[in-house]
Amino acid sequence: ILQSKFRLFELREAMLHSPHLQDVRLDYEGVCEVLLDEFCEIEKHVNMALLNLIIDTCCFTSQPLEHLARTALSQQDPGVDIGQSAMAEEFSRHADKVCQVASMAAASSMDPKKVRSVKLAVSRLEQLHPEVVPALRTVVRCHSNVVAVRQLKGLVQEWESEMDTLVQGLDSMTDPAVFLQVTEQRMRQGVNIVRGSVASGDKTEARAGLRKLLTHARRMAQVANRVVDSHCDPVFRNGLLVFIQQLDSARSSVKEAGRSALEDLAHPRLVDTLHRRLALLLDAATDVRKGLKGDNHVDVLNPVRRNVRRPAVSHEGRTGVQHPRTSHTSEERVDIGQRPQEPVIQKRSSSVLQAVQPPNTKVSTHVAASAANTAGPTQKLSDKSVSRKGLLKAPQASKPRGESTVMLQSCGDGLVAAAVGGDGAEVARWCGEVLGWTSHLGEAALSLIDHAHHASTQSEMQGLTVEVDRLAPQVIESARFVAAGDREQADSLRRLADDWMAACNKLRILVDVVAGDWLVLMEQVGQAVTMKDVPNLKTLLSVLERNQREMNQLLGRARNLEGRHVPRGAAILQFLREGQLELDGLTATVKTTADCLASSDDTSTVNRGQLVQRGREWCVLMTGLVAELDFIADTLAMTGQSVLGIPAVTAGLGSEGVRSAYKVDSKVAPLLQAETSRLKDMLACLTAGDAGLKRRCDELTKALTDIMGEVTEIAHTPVDDNTLPQAQLFARLDAGLARSRWTEKAVEAEQLVQRHCLRFSALINMLYTAISAPNTVHDEVSQLSDKVKVVTQRTLQAIQLSSDLPQRGAVRHCLDNLTSLLPTITHAATACAAGTDKEQNERELQRSADQWGATVHRLISTLRSMGDVKPAVVNELERQLTAQPVTAQLPAQPPNQQAARSPALKSVSSGISAADRSVSPSNIPKSSVAPGAVDEMLRMDSQQLLRSALYSSWLASARYLGDEVAGWEGEENHFVQLVRTMAQNCQQMADFSRGGSSLKDSEEMASTGLALAAGGRELVTFARSLQEMSRHHRHAGELRKAGEKIASYANQLRIVASVLQNAPSNPEGDCILARNAANLVQAVREMFSVAEGVSVAGLLEPREGSDVDQQVVDLLTRWQHKLASYHVQQASCDQLDDLGLRRMEIHNPPSLVKLADS
Known part of the structure; x- marks a missing residue:
């Protein structure tokens, strides 16, 4: 090609200077043809090399992971690091190679659909790969952890599914004939390897060669089966299946012979049997390859063609x-366990329809x-x-x-x-x-x-x-x-x-x-056609058409469903949409055929058969539509029971074949109405102080109101059985659809409230956690009651002088709601602790927690919007109601309402050194909250608001981490500098997630994630050094676990960042990177919490010559001095200010945990 290229340039220059020379032009065209031939030749070689890579790489799909999972489940030593084992490295190499080969195959294909399928499978495998090693380590550490074992099984199943999808996509890109030819060549090479290994007595090499040979044979059978599935000639399919069956039989015989021969390679009879069966396997592979042409197929009437399906x-x-195609797993597949089955609701049989008897007939x-x-x-x-x-x-x-x-x-x-x-x-x-x-x-x-x-x-x-x-x-x-x-x-x-x-x-x-419930009507149509009873036929066809119209109305309402809470929801809704069109066509065909047969003397069995077949298809379609509509209603009724507490039996689930829809809905309608009022109240609380959520809440409120009107109308509309025998069935389906639509919107509203009000329901969640210890429930309830009284009193005092009467009324209404919720919460918590109807009371406690959180959200938002209420008072009330310190304002708080410290508090702080004041959260620099940050957040669209909510806690952790580290003395301390660097990296990643950072793109964010992971690995040395100096075994064990957790999260962050560093910009990838970074920071926080306890309990002498031990002791000693100084200053401060009022100040003693507080 290079020689032709230079010759081509020379001839081109000659043509430009002497265009009239015909010989030059002919030489130029000849060189072009030579280049085209060479390009075709190199393309053929490249494609063949890529095919060889696919055959070698994809012969093993999920087997490496299955073997690794089996080893993890059988590992008895919890101290073994399975992530560093040879099997784990082999799995990682195999996964990387598969993804690389698949990416190259996708790059060489011109079919966008196949390329998209392969790229999606590769992307999913790359996402699953970093989760495997942590899951294996968790299982090895504790075999009794059911959740960890279930997660590992799920990972194995997802990996197997994605590998199957990837292999199918790669197979669709290749020519089956070429694939089988190359595979046969590889099998011949594998047979020679096995024979040589057996002759030399190398069992390891022979076992590996047999395993690869059997895998190649299985892959050949898979590709041949796909040819069978896609071929339209039944005789050809049957003939090729004969050869595939022979190949499967030969593969099984080779497997058995190999297992016997490997036990004793010196046994001549066993080795001879293996050689003969290897020859049979090659013959069967040759027959399969030649069978694609159909020339060597056995006779059509040959008995071997029977029973091959x-x-x-x-x-x-x-x-x-x-x-189905042959599974991609090998015969040596690891039995990880049964696949987890999704909860399937038993579908009801359609109601028994009454025989259609027209009047006066x-x-x-x-x-x-x-x-x-x-x-x-x-x-x-x-x-x-x-x-x-x-x-x-x-x-x-x-x-x-x-x-x-x-x-x-x-x-x-x-x-x-x-x-x-x-x-x-x-x-x-x-x-x-x-x-x-x-x-x-x-x-x-x-x-x-x-x-x-x-x-x-x-x-x-x-x-x-x-x-x-x-x-x-x-x-x-x-x-x-x-x-x-x-x-x-x-x-x-x-x-x-x-x-x-x-x-x-x-x-x-x-x-x-x-389909017998509907077949009664179709049988009577056939009777009328046979008897030429035209009036009766018209009556029956009118009933048939009315059934079709009623079903079309139901299917039209079903288009409003989303199907998110229904298994296979999208597929079911697609079937309902397609079924509506098919039902119209079948109804018209049945009517036309029946009219023609009844009004003419046509006795043709063909037309009669068409009527029978189309009638049965109509009945089957109606049966399927009714079953799927019932399944949607039943599934969403169970969802409403689990999420909203609406009883499923009342919602329409029962074992009866015939059910009265209006009676059932007359019971459920009041419950739905009460639940609708509760949800609307919570949505109204959610809109207070947040303009971004107001539009969505208003849409949900309107949808719930409209659907509730439909439910009420259906509940009070009697069902007339005289006009249509199937009226009861359609009324039940209509009621089920209305309830299903209401449940979807109600669940969405409930989840929206839980997502945005979780922080405000912390007190109720703490009470829910205390249920496991019945002795402490009474104390928790008493503390909650006292806290509500204190908050009510302080709130009323704070708004007493406010001139905004509507806002005062809203605040009083919120306080009344909290007071009214308190008895319900108390009763539910007490009953749960006593074990009385625990499931129902737990559900009631959760519902009350949602209402509590929404009410507190509205209370705090309303107080912050009142200019007459001091921000410090609001912060204190929020701290009391959320059980956590408040260091920042709500997004909707105006900039001019920033909290200012009183002169008394300033005087108290004047006695604290600069280093001590810098570690106090009240002294965070104002630059951390820019003046325009509030306006910028209010301008974000809905997607940015959702992403901002996802990273809000992480952003606060990053800023607080930097401010805490800035106040620590001793620039020479390595760990202080390390945490300061991690704080800066975390700050940049958090700012990037909100759209304002010095990082330019996702690649730089991935590089920052790598730096953060490196810092986490260095902190592991801190934990190990402190573990060596611990006096108590319990503290040493906790430090060891904390260090392992940091190492695991840092390794996982490194893997994710490495994958995303060279990948195109992807918001989902940034989300994954953010979650892993947040996990690492949380693990560092837990490690520092344990370090405080170790320091208080006392340390052993550091090892001589160890700089790490000296720096650890220096940091912990400095922290103890700061803590002692803080307690002295707090003891010297007066509890009252200059006006005689009790100080309201958040006490934040120096803590190592604050270095990584999330």
Whole structure:
């Protein structure tokens, strides 16, 4: 290429100077063609090299992590650091290599959909990777920690799922034929390696070679299965499945032979068996590779083609049936445990619809019985009096045969007769009928399996669907051979046709049993068409159309649902939207076909079959829609019970098949109304002092009011069964949809209140925590009552001279609400401590905590907005109500209301040295709160407000950390300088998260995170040094745990920052980095808290020549001197100021914890 490039430049210059020379132009074109050929050649080599990388790297997917998890679960020594083991390093190398190869493959693809899928999987794997080692260490440290074990299992399952997605995406980018060819070459190389290792007696090499060889064989089977799934020819699929089955069998035999041979490599018979089975494995791999062309497939009637289909189904096959792909896990897969199952609410069966009997119309019961299906679709399998075995034998037991059974019988018999008679045209027509019935019943069964979860016959339907789909192509192929003159296959055709008819009839019975509630109406339509009863048919079709209109109205209301609190919510809502369009089309088709058959002399079985099939599809669709609507209502009712405390039974859950909707709603409507009033009051409290939340709260308030009006209207609207027999069902579904919409908005409002008022409900949460110790509940309740009295008294004194009467009224209203909530909280806490109806009382206590937090939020916000109330008083009240010190103003506080210290407090502070005053929170420099910060925060949009709330505590921690460190003396102390540097880094990262920092982009933020992680690792030496000087074993153990925690968080922060440093700017990545940095700062705080206790208990002599020990002792000694000085100054200060009033000042003694207080 380089030689051609220079030659190309020379010829181009020659063409520019002598354009008339034809030979130069010809040489130029020739060089261009040579370059194109070379580029194509190098592209081929690059693609082949990339394919080899994919085959080598992706042969193992989740096995390294599974082996690592199994080792962690079986590790008995909690002191072992599994994160530093060879298996952990191997897992990290494998994960990095997989992500790199996948990224290269994505870069080489031109399909944006596949590239997006691979990149998303790589991104998810990179996010999961840093969480693995901490989870493993937690499990090793304590095997009895159920939460840690469950988290590890979840990580393993998520990793396996994402690896499967990644491998499927990579496989879709490659040519299956080339993939199988290269894999076969690798397998031949692997066989040679195994043979050489066995000959040399190297068990380790032989075991590794066998493992990789078996993995290559499994990957070949997976890719071949995907070819089967995507191919449209059933004969080809069946033929290739024969070779895949042979490959699986050869792989299993090699595995068994290898296990036996590895036990004794000197045994000649075992080694010979292994060699022969390796040869069979290579032959099977060659057959699979050649089988993609279809030239080497076995004969269609060969017995090996039987029973090669897999026993499960999905939705993607052309006939409605497709089997799952082979799992990516190996046979040596680690059994981590069963997958955690999500709580699934048992769906209810649809209500039993009454038979549609038009007015002034008499239908003979004998005619109805003869026209009904043989299985009796109005019977329910859930009825214990009806046995499933009896239902499946119903066609043989009942004398009048159903219309569907007759059609299936005529289809099978007609195909056999046409094939024996050699009529090719009739054979083709009946083959089309066979495929039509197979597709019709298979799609109906799959739809019920997916959506009618209340059916107890799902496994039977699934197995019969596979059986029908397996038999149909065999029947068709056999009929073609018989029609071509192979009369010896007539008996086989007859047997296959009988098996197909029997399987179809069983599957049809199960489908009709599940959809039997609606099939009664469709049976009566068929009776009217058979009897040519046009008036009765018009009445029945009008009922059919009214049912369709009622369902369309429900589906239109269901579009307002969000589905966030429902498992598979998005998929269910998508099904409801698509089902509405499909229902309109099926209803129109059924009406048109029935009118044509009833008004004409058409006796064609084709049109009659179309009416039967479209009618069954209409019934199946209505069954699925009703089941999904019931599932949404039931799930959200349980959500309302767990989150809001609305009883689920009252909300409409029950075991009855027929339920009166208006009676149920007449009970639940008052509860919903009371809950709506409570939520609206809390939302009104939330809007006080925060303009950013007012719009969202107003939207939720309006939505709750509107939906509550619908619920009330439904509750007081009687249901008329005379106009529509299914009126009860539609009324229940309508009520369930209204309740579901209300629950979604109510849960969103509750979560919004909890998110923004959690700090203000701290007192109730502390009381909730004290429930575990019943002896202390009475004291906690008494302290809460006394605190409320004190706060009420101080608040009334503070607003007594205020001239703002509306604000005074709002404050008094908040105080009254707190006083009224106190008895409820007291009763609930006492009952919980006594164990009386604990679950209900805990829920009531949590609801009261939300109301308490919202009320306190409004009280504090209102007091801060009153210019006549001193900020110091408001700060003191907030401290009393939130049980934590107040060092900053609320975002909505005007700038002109900053707290100013009184002269008396200044005089008290005048006796404290500059170094001691600098560590006091009251002396934080005003530069930390810029004058324009409030205006800037008020201008932020909703997303910035949410992000600001996420990092608000972290920002306060960073600023306070810097201010505390600035006051410590001794610039020579290494740890003081280290914490000062960490404070600066934390300050910059916190400011960057709020949009105002010296950091330019996410890359610099990641670099700062690396520096912060390095500082955390150095602080581990502080903890270890102090651990060596501890006098008590308990303190030493706590310091060891604190040091390990800092090391773990610092390592995790380093990993996340390293990954994000070279990644594009990503707000989610910044959030992950921020959370890890906050965890590190919190761990440092806990370590300093333990260090204070160790210092008070006394230290051993430092080691000679250890600078680290000397600096640790120097820092702790200086802290003890500061603490003693502070206590002396506090004892000398008067408790009253110059006016004789008690001082209201936050006492903040010097503390090492404040160096990293979060």
